[in-house]
Amino acid sequence: MNLLRDADIDPAPLAGKRVAILGYGNQGRAQALNLHDSGIDVVVGLRGGSGSANEAEAVGLTTALLEPAVASADVVMVLAPDEIHAALYREIEPHVRNGAALGFSHGLSVRFGFVEPRADLDVFMVAPKGPGTALRSLFTEGKGMIAVWAVAQDATGGARDLALAYGRAIGCGRAGLIASSFAEEAEADLFNEQAVVWGAVPELLIAGFETLVAGGVSPELAYLECVGELKLIADLIEARGIAGMREVISNTAELGALLGGRRIIDEGVRQRMAQVLEEVRAGKFAAELRQEESGGYPRLEKARLKNRETLLEETYRRLSDAEG
Structure with missing residues (x-):
């Protein structure tokens, strides 16, 4: 480099x-x-x-x-x-x-x-x-x-x-x-947006929150556990890398990560990630972006309204009001 x-x-x-x-x-x-x-x-x-x-x-x-x-x-x-x-x-x-x-x-x-x-x-x-x-x-x-x-x-x-x-x-x-290169940057960025940080990570947080709530955990605690700790891990990774992050968390958290991480992010996830990258390179996402814009962003508008109405967002607002 x-x-x-x-x-x-x-x-x-x-x-x-x-x-x-x-x-x-x-x-x-x-x-x-x-x-x-x-x-x-x-x-x-x-x-x-x-x-x-x-x-x-x-x-x-x-x-x-x-x-x-x-x-x-x-x-x-x-x-x-x-x-x-x-x-x-x-x-x-x-x-x-x-x-x-x-x-x-x-x-x-x-x-x-x-x-x-x-x-x-x-x-x-x-x-x-x-x-x-x-x-x-x-x-x-x-x-x-x-x-x-x-x-x-x-x-x-x-x-x-x-x-x-x-x-x-x-x-x-x-x-x-x-x-x-223009191609490398565009393909990597579009892949990340769909398959990792902006697409997959929020869905993982939502799924974890909903699983805990369905299992009888209060929405407030479910939010703090599944969403509230995201900044902590992001800060640790930025400061130490992923390996360094794992070395400074508790043994309980490290063992839990070792046993649970690969059960969730398994080979099937990796295969679907590879499919997303292939679709990006083939221009499928670029075509959908142009179609979305030409239609006045119907899918984005619908998703924005739906996302605001979830229990997770209600819980976020309650906790934010309590802290403020």
């Missing part, structure tokens, strides 16, 4: 260049502010009537309508939701300067053909491995968030150096930048 840090990266390729940030959400806000604090000329490109304009300007950022923002920029960072990248790129492409750079923080839209960049453009990715809120808070603390970087198209011969300079400017060089 070639981990590049600030001292290894030349900031000059980004010096004097203007960066247009498209999308003022979780990553867009954080990256715009970090760039601004690093002395980079930043403009946030917004549609007319966007409620984000006042918010961005209130923290000292320059804003402009989408087309002039893009036309004025040397680097256009596409940080809007992945599923709208195709329509957004069609809209902005006539206004992107010849020889400019197009940047992303996720490989999905290039890997799966949502965006097919013009041949004269450099195309790079800097993908912080965490939410924008954490990217920003770490930056303000003088720290950084690890990120992966990649180049999909090097029209000018300078795409690599520009990508690294961008990663340095948003603070990721403080923690380290790891080389990857």
Whole structure:
């Protein structure tokens, strides 16, 4: 692994260049502010009537309508939701300067053909491995968030150096930048979202909670046991690794983990994980994402409403109110 840090990266390729940030959400806000604090000329490109304009300007950022923002920029960072990248790129492409750079923080839209960049453009990715809120808070603390970087198209011969300079400017060089590819990053990220952290782990917590409640345990205790301890294990893993985490918990917990873990996460789970990865690589998820967006997100809206009405969520609210 070639981990590049600030001292290894030349900031000059980004010096004097203007960066247009498209999308003022979780990553867009954080990256715009970090760039601004690093002395980079930043403009946030917004549609007319966007409620984000006042918010961005209130923290000292320059804003402009989408087309002039893009036309004025040397680097256009596409940080809007992945599923709208195709329509957004069609809209902005006539206004992107010849020889400019197009940047992303996720490989999905290039890997799966949502965006097919013009041949004269450099195309790079800097993908912080965490939410924008954490990217920003770490930056303000003088720290950084690890990120992966990649180049999909090097029209000018300078795409690599520009990508690294961008990663340095948003603070990721403080923690380290790891080389990857658009395909590797997209496939790994989509797999994780479905099969591990964002998909499987919450379902495991819900299943554990519901099993205890069905077995006669109070919802409050079931929540504290199955959900409340998640932060503890996450903090221990971050500090010590999985092996180190197991070595500092009690013998009771360690033996329970040894006897129970592989009964739940068995070979069948691993086979289904492999199937998820195969489907991701085949483009099945990317197609479903585009279909969901085109239909107005019906499955997501239905799931959000249903999730709010569960006993687990009611218990969470009760415990939160009691603590607050």
